[in-house]
Amino acid sequence: MINKYAGLNSLAFSLRKGLFYIHKRYICCTGMKSLHHGDIYLKSNQTVVLIMEKLLRVNMSNLTVKEEKVPEAYKDLGGRGLTSRILLDEIDATCHPLGEGSKLIVAPGILSGTKCPNSGRLSFGGKSPLTGGIKEANAGTPLAHKLASLGYKAIIVEGLPQGEGYHLLHISDAGARLEPAGELAGLGTYEFNSRVRGRYHEKIYCICVGPAGERKMANAGISCNDPEGGPGRFAGRGGLGAVMGSKKLKAIVVDTGKTFDAPVVDKEKYSEASKKFARILRENPVSGEGLPLYGTNVLMNIINEAGALPTRNFRYGRFEGASKISGEELSARAKARGGVGAPTHNCHPGCVIRCSNIYPDENGEALCSPIEYETAWALGANLEIDDLDVVARLNRICNDLGLDTIDAGGALGVAMEAGIIPFGDGQAAINLLEEVGKDTPLGHIIGQGADTVGKTYGVTRVATVKGQHLPAYDPRAVKGIGATYAMTTMGADHTAGYAVTMNVLKSGGYVDPLKAEGQVALSVNLQVATAALDAMGLCIFVAFALLDNPDGWPTVLDIWNAKNGDNHSIDDIMEMGRQVLRVEREFNRRAGFTPAHDRLPEFFRREPLPPHNTVFDIPPEEMDQMNEQFNMIK
Amino acid sequence: MINKYAGLNSLAFSLRKGLFYIHKRYICCTGMKSLHHGDIYLKSNQTVVLIMEKLLRVNMSNLTVKEEKVPEAYKDLGGRGLTSRILLDEIDATCHPLGEGSKLIVAPGILSGTKCPNSGRLSFGGKSPLTGGIKEANAGTPLAHKLASLGYKAIIVEGLPQGEGYHLLHISDAGARLEPAGELAGLGTYEFNSRVRGRYHEKIYCICVGPAGERKMANAGISCNDPEGGPGRFAGRGGLGAVMGSKKLKAIVVDTGKTFDAPVVDKEKYSEASKKFARILRENPVSGEGLPLYGTNVLMNIINEAGALPTRNFRYGRFEGASKISGEELSARAKARGGVGAPTHNCHPGCVIRCSNIYPDENGEALCSPIEYETAWALGANLEIDDLDVVARLNRICNDLGLDTIDAGGALGVAMEAGIIPFGDGQAAINLLEEVGKDTPLGHIIGQGADTVGKTYGVTRVATVKGQHLPAYDPRAVKGIGATYAMTTMGADHTAGYAVTMNVLKSGGYVDPLKAEGQVALSVNLQVATAALDAMGLCIFVAFALLDNPDGWPTVLDIWNAKNGDNHSIDDIMEMGRQVLRVEREFNRRAGFTPAHDRLPEFFRREPLPPHNTVFDIPPEEMDQMNEQFNMIK
Structure with missing residues (x-):
């Protein structure tokens, strides 16, 4: 556990560059011969952690x-807590998201780089070109662990290059440097990932943007590698790929053998609590059974049954073809086709849920990984497409171009609404989506997401909040998630406060999804907890177990305390979440947001959704009042 | 002056329908045999005005x-004062501008329908699909007089039709009715205006939308007839044509012989004051000489000389080819080519300035009317196009499609910035603009205005405020107009507070255009006065004389008082203007606007403009503080 007197040069180098700090809880000790990042050092019975x-x-x-x-102010922050804080501190909230004053922030979670289960989420933050507000999008990827293991709390990408060329940021144990991207610019994410390994070697991991990001499209996401080096783990939402593209940064290449090398103060307690946490996750029926068995797409039949599966651009709550694009069907096909993989698959080392999948084509070759529920909905039910192979192909095109699948599906749905292509026509949808890669005017329109398609074609039936398209749960039949869509600073985002859990899955309790009562409080509690999890770097799917099992949060607390030798309380976790929300609301306030933006499109309030024939009727005042608590930054 | 005992049936009919009211300042008198709208009736020495x-x-x-x-609350309102008030009272500010809850309001000015000089402005109001905020756009047209003469204080168009067909609103002395537009739908404004007279007769006047409005494009304006029935008088800005198009209202056809039939209480005083006002206007060097001689385009050389002519999408303040697209050149060509008309021309009966023009082609046939300065700039200097015939052709395409010329020029400029076509290429600009009429994806993009072109192609150099493109005065070299662009609720709009008058033309005083000092106060004073003029239905070009001649405002006051037999003060006029601004700010507040929206794009603050090499440096706080006074509605 104690690892001293090694790496003198490294320390001396670090000292010269002022790259380290002595953990605040321990006194600085000088005169030690050598220390590495994360080493614990004993001197005169005092523990010193570098x-x-x-x-x-x-x-x-x-x-x-x-x-x-x-x-000092950032030392206890991580993930979304850190990306949002840096944005508030460093950028003018009224700046152009793609302009010189805009920045892209990358930050692993507080617990990333350790063996804590499901701690491999990497946060990306910026001013969203889609919403005009603050944005955090995170992805599960080995890169979270690797960057944390290298000691990077955050990467801040700022400024705009003068020339036309794209660049790569290369990060290794030896440090970071910028290199010309050369012939790697312009490539789709699949080809990029295949060719970048030729330039370096097989064991690198990459963050990159596809052609959509390079073209600064408002629906461009950021691709992160999965453990096999595939490009399918996206920080998809809100157009942060365009922010990265505007800076002409094609990719961040991370070359290190380190994965679980972030410092931990009390390793024994940490290991014990982590094991307990893994057990808790495995014992929960959602994270231990449903998700591992069928992936997130286990929800397709469940949400359809609940009458909340938005169909034909939010006209109906049930889709006849739902079962054909469900997780069960996906699993059966993957098994039948054999080939490279099937459920379940993990997005980052240390995941004990393994909800990801690799969907093979007819020949058993990997076609797309993963197909998430929200994607299968956006590119399936939303468009009245009931063919999983078509959904997989659309998903692959999104991944390759670097588009968020939810807003891409939304864009195709609005294009269908405008009569550009017919609903239900899979081949037409594929052709239309491929326009994005062809740099055509229609491609530019589709690449901006649903909101721009609606504006450009005068379509008013556009299911967006703050410019971002609604995910796979109709807010008239799952009203708690409707409150989240409306209230969060992020634009319509299910992950910001996943009320589906109590509205439909009955994890941690039950709030009738069809009634307005209780939804706002439910949503806000989940928003706070989620913000804390996003700061920790934990996957939100740990939330089911946290809600269900009274041992859940105390175990997370033990892990957090063991990590840094702290003595936090559960409320400190929640306070961390609340502070994230305050910071984000303050940014949006400065950017010009008001409660008038915390609203669903009017058709959700006017038009009843079959089969329940309910409208979204949560009083706006209730949402505004509840949000008030986050309006004063502490 | 007294005109009684005529029209018994008319009164009886009106009484049955409850269509009239007794002017509040006079007692109701019953038992008179007959009265017409506007009649003055003597009974027992009491004057009764119906x-x-x-x-x-x-x-x-x-x-x-x-x-x-x-x-009662609307009786003293008119024009912009009435359109904005009805919007605040009747629509949810967060509604979709093209949705069911949105409305289009049409209102002649308080003085419209009378022989007061230059009182023929017709206001259109709605929630702008371009800015998302309140919008008033007005046009000089005989229709202002005619609608006022028929007693219409305002037309409120609401709801959305179920079917696909378009309609016409037909208004005559006999009342109003809706008719199917039939084969008149889908036509350009020239063809529409030519064919609609076939359906009715030659002497009708029309308000209509072109294909851009029918397609609900955010840059669609509303066409109004000039005295000859031409379609070139536009309420152009902010996309109100899309609001009209969304309601499937192709046109409002007005069929009446009445022009100056609105009621006036003290006709003698009114006539006298009106004559004096005409004299004042004719004596002013701008409204009496500059504008009548060369039209608004007299400004091309003046603004170029001032180093404030935005050139190549706001890169430079001077354009080499300015004189080739100037009012002087326009006048010379019109004279040389003979044909149908030349400067000067009037946009409505009763105008004594006559700044409009009819530009003939090589054969002396009318090509376009009018070519305004802002249009010649937007489609000329802004694009580095120095050929007046090309400008005229682009202008005609805008008129025919029903596009605002300023935002159309802005859209072409951003398209050039994006590399879609080269700067300076007139034929390419014509071809690109014609796409809008062809219903192509590129046409849909261009038809939305500059902001959408920028978003769709990832261009950050987009000179818009609140989504609306800047007009023909660079805010770095005419800082007073920059304050107006930023502060007004309307989006970048020179007519909202035309500080050019004191910054460049030295009408009413001088404020150094290159300095930040004094501009905000100048702008706000002008914004207040302009709002009052817009409510009166007066052309803003009366403002030069009002600023220069101490008899100006008192004469307008005499006219106003004579109209209704009131006893207002000058401050009542200004209070009317202030109230308009308060109402509009309150609407925008409800719609979600904050001071963060009262900002110019960041490149105006970062990038110096040659030849003066100044940036826009008015402190935002100064603008916010000054706007505070309008934040509380009285």
Whole structure:
């Protein structure tokens, strides 16, 4: 457990560059011979922990990289907590999201880089070109662990390059540098990932943007590798790929053998609590059975049964073809076709849920990984497409171009609404989506997401909040998630406060999904908890177990405390979540958002949804009043 | 002056329908045999004025029209004062501008329908699909006089029709009715205006939308006839044509011989003051000489000389080819080519300035009327096009499709910025603009205006405020107009507070255009006065004389008082203007606007403009503080 007197040069180098800090709870000790990042060192019976965590500032205007000391105020932050805080502190909220003053922040979670189960979420933050507000999108990927293991609390990409060329940011144990992207620019994410390994070697991991990001499309996401090096783990929502593309940063290449090398103060307690946490996750019926068996797409039949599966651009709550694009069907096909993989699959090392999948084509070759429920809905039921192979092909095109699948499906749905292509026509949908890669005017329209398609074609039936398209749960039949869509600073986002859990899955309790009562409180509680989980770097699917099992949160608390040798309380976790929401609301306030933006499109309030024939009737005042608590930053 | 005992049936009919009210300042008198709208009647030495003013409510959902009594609160309102007030009172500010809850309001000015000089402005109001906020756009047209003469204080078009067909609203002395538009739908404004006279007769006047409005494009304006029945008088800005198009109302056809038949209480005083006002206007060098001689395009050389002519999408303040597209050149060509007309021309009866023009082609045939300065700039200098014939052709395409020329020029400029076509290429600009009429994806993009072109192609150099494109004065070299662009609720709009007058033309004083000091106060004073003029129905070009001549405002006051037999003060005029601004800010507040929206794009603050090499440096706080006074509605 104690690892000392090694790496003198490394420390000396670090000292010179001022790259490390002494963990605040322990006194600084000078004169030790050598220490590595994360080492624990005993001197005169005092424990000294060197956490050489750092910020990496990448200036694209002058093409320099600089490692910086982590400001005291950021030391306890991570993931979404850190991306949002840096944005509030460093950028003018009224700046153009794709302009010189805009920044892209990348931050692994507080627990990333450790063996805590499901702690491999990597947060991306920026001002969203889709919503005009603050945005955090995270992905489960080995890169969260690797960046945390290298000591990077955050990467801040700022400025705009003068020239036309794209660049790569190369990060390794030796440090970071910018390189010309050369012939790797312009490539789709599949081809990029295949060719970038030719330039470096097989064991690198990459964050990249596809052609959509390079073209600064408002629906461009950021691709992260899965453990096999596939490009399918996306920080998809809100157009952060366009922010990265505007900075002409094609990719971040991470070359390190380290995965679980982030410092932990009390390793024994940490390991014990982590094992307990894994057990708790495995014992929960959702995270231990439903998700591992069929992936997130286990929800297709469940939400359809609940009458909340938005069909034909939110006209109906049930889709005849739902079972044909469900997780059960996906699993059966994957098994029958053999080939490279089937449920279940993990998105990052240390995941004990393994809800991801690899969908094979007719020949058993990997076609797409993963097909999530929200994607199968957006590119399936939403468009009245009931062919899983078509859904997989559309999903693959999104992955390759680097588009968020939810808003891509939304864009296709609105295009169908406008009469550009017919509902239910899979081949037409594929052709239309491929326009995005062809740089045509229609492709530019589709690549901006549903909101722009609606505006451009004068369509009013556009299911967006703050410009971002609604995910796979109709807010008239799952009203708690409707409150989340409306209230969150992120634009319509199910992951911001996943009320489906109590509205439909009955994890942790039950709130009638068809009634207005109780939904706002439910949503807000979940928004707070989710913000904390996003800061920790934990996958939100741990929430089912946290809600169901009274041992859940105390175990997460033990892990957090063991990590840094702290003595936090459960309320400190929740306070961390509340603070994230306050920071984000303050950013949006500065950017010009008001409660008038915390509203669903009017057709949800006017038009009853079959089969329950309910409208969204949560009083706006109730949402505004509840949000008030986050309006004053502490 | 007294005109009684005529029209018994008319009164009886009106009484039955409750269409009239007794002017509040006079007692109701019953038992008179007959009175017409506007008649003055003597009984027992008391003057009784019947002003059978009415609102016309056009419900497109059930295709009904209904005349309504004017609510007491609206009796002293008109023009922009009335359109904005009805919007605040009747629509949910968060509604979709093209949805069921949105409305289009049409209102002649308070003085319209009379022989007061330059009182023929017709206001259109709605929630703008371009800005998302309140919008008033007005046009000089005989229709202002005619609708006022028929007693219409406002037309309120609401609801959405179920079917696909378009309709016409037909208004005559006999009342109003909806008719199917039939084969008149889908036509460009020139063809529409030519064919609609075949259906009715030659002497009708029309308000209509072109294909852009029918396609609900955010840059669609509303065409109004000039005295010859031409379609070139546009309420252009902010996309109100899309609001009209969304309601499937192709046109409003007005069939009446009345022009100056609105009621006036003290006709003698009115006539006298009006004559004096005409004299004042003719004596002013701008409204009496500059504008009549060369039209608004007299500004091309002046603004170029001032170094404030935005060139190549706001890169430079001077354009080499400015003189080739100037008012002087326009006048010379019109004279040389002979044909149908030349400067000067009037947009409505009673105009004594006559700044409009009819530009002939090589054969002396009318090509376009009018070519305004802002249009010649938007389609000329802004695109580095120096050929007036090309400008005229682009202008004609805009008129025919029903597009606002400023945002159309902005859209072409951003398309050039995106590399879709080269700067300076007139034929390419014509071809690209014609796409809008061809219903192609690129046409849909261009038809939305500059903001959408920028978003769709990832261009950040987009000179818009609140989504509306800047007009022909660079805010770095005419800082007062920059304050107006930023502060007004309307989106970038020179007419909202035309500070060019003191910054460049030195009418009414001088404020150095290159300095930040004094601009905000200048802008706000002008915004208040302009709002009052817009409510009166007066052309803003009367403002030069009002600023220069101490007899100006007192004469307008005399006219206003004589109209209704009131005893207002000058401050009542200004208070009317302030109240308009308060109402509009309150609407925008409800719609979600904040001071963060009262900002110019960041490149105006970062990038110096040659030749003066100044940036826009008015402190945002100064603008916010000044706007505070309008934040509380009285």
